[in-house]
Amino acid sequence: MAPQSPQWKRVVVKLSGEALQGGQTHGLDGQTVDRIAADLVSAAELGAEIAVVVGGGNFFRGIQGADKGIERARADSIGMLATVMNALAMEHAIEKLGQPARALSAVAMPTLCQAYSRQAALHHLGKGRIVMLAGGTGNPFFTTDTGAALRGAELSCDAIMKATQVDGIYTADPKKDPTATRYDKLTHDEAIAKNLAVMDTAAFALARENRIPIIVFSISEAGAIRAALEGKGRATVVLPA
Numbered sequence: 628m629a630p631q632s633p634q635w636k637r638v639v640v641k642l643s644g645e646a647l648q649g650g651q652t653h654g655l656d657g658q659t660v661d662r663i664a665a666d667l668v669s670a671a672e673l674g675a676e677i678a679v680v681v682g683g684g685n686f687f688r689g690i691q692g693a694d695k696g697i698e699r700a701r702a703d704s705i706g707m708l709a710t711v712m713n714a715l716a717m718e719h720a721i722e723k724l725g726q727p728a729r730a731l732s733a734v735a736m737p738t739l740c741q742a743y744s745r746q747a748a749l750h751h752l753g754k755g756r757i758v759m760l761a762g763g764t765g766n767p768f769f770t771t772d773t774g775a776a777l778r779g780a781e782l783s784c785d786a787i788m789k790a791t792q793v794d795g796i797y798t799a800d801p802k803k804d805p806t807a808t809r810y811d812k813l814t815h816d817e818a819i820a821k822n823l824a825v826m827d828t829a830a831f832a833l834a835r836e837n838r839i840p841i842i843v844f845s846i847s848e849a850g851a852i853r854a855a856l857e858g859k860g861r862a863t864v865v866l867p868a
């Protein structure tokens with residue numbers, strides 16, 4: 628059988644933080660972390676360069692902290708720290724499988740990992756390492772979805788792969804509206820105009836400006852990232868108009 632090849636040469640995967648909690652209410656579930664690490668390694672074996680922007684929703688989201696009275700910028704700093712914990716856990720889980728990985732943080736933490744720079748990320752990608760991008764954009768009032776779109780643009784990625792809790796983009800949040808129906812394809816313009824909240828508008832707009840496709844798929848099945856990279860599996864694809 629002919630070897631499979633990736634649809635894209637270089638991708639940024641936006642990995643849901645919440646996915647890393649598995650069946651728990653928060654934090655890191657070891658089995659889930661290992662399963663997703665194995666999926667990333669298998670995807671890298673297709674020959675694609677893989678950068679991963681990891682979320683922090685399994686630990687803390689700034690907006691929820693702000694609702695409880697924590698100053699928003701401070702709450703967002705806590706959220707960014709949550710993404711660093713996830714990136715370090717994923718880096719370790721990937722390396723346990725014999726695949727080199729590097730965590731780079733947009734929030735400088737020199738005793739824990741290298742600081743993010745475009746040059747460092749490109750260097751590690753070129754060496755075949757899976758790069759875990761922590762800290763989102765490094766600024767409060769943003770999300771890791773926007774971080775993924777930003778890194779996707781500055782690292783010249785061919786696609787943004789949003790590995791999340793739902794198997795695509797729906798007419799409304801399917802967790803709240805059971806009558807919502809799923810799109811197979813959309814344009815960035817349509818996603819923004821319809822206010823489809825699976826990603827924030829800033830992320831959609833940045834991807835649109837840089838003409839980067841977005842693939843939204845569920846991370847709940849083993850092998851989902853590799854399948855999406857091969858253009859298989861259930862997903863919504865957002866393409867430039």
Ligand SMILES: Nc1ncnc2c1ncn2[C@@H]1O[C@H](COP(=O)(O)OP(=O)(O)OP(=O)(O)O)[C@@H](O)[C@H]1O
Binds near residue numbers: 642799801825
């Ligand atoms: N139109 C929509 N189509 C699909 N999902 C939607 C839509 N609107 C809202 N959502 C919700 O968006 C969520 C995904 O976005 P979000 O980035 O908040 O979570 P995540 O991917 O789990 O990342 P993290 O846990 O790191 O914050 C889905 O779980 C879904 O409930």
Ligand SMILES: O=c1ccn([C@@H]2O[C@H](COP(=O)(O)O)[C@@H](O)[C@H]2O)c(=O)[nH]1
Binds near residue numbers: 707764769
């Ligand atoms: O650029 C960024 C990215 C993230 N944050 C904060 O981190 C949390 C967790 O990220 P999620 O995207 O929600 O998974 C987010 O809620 C923000 O509080 C940030 O400040 N800047």
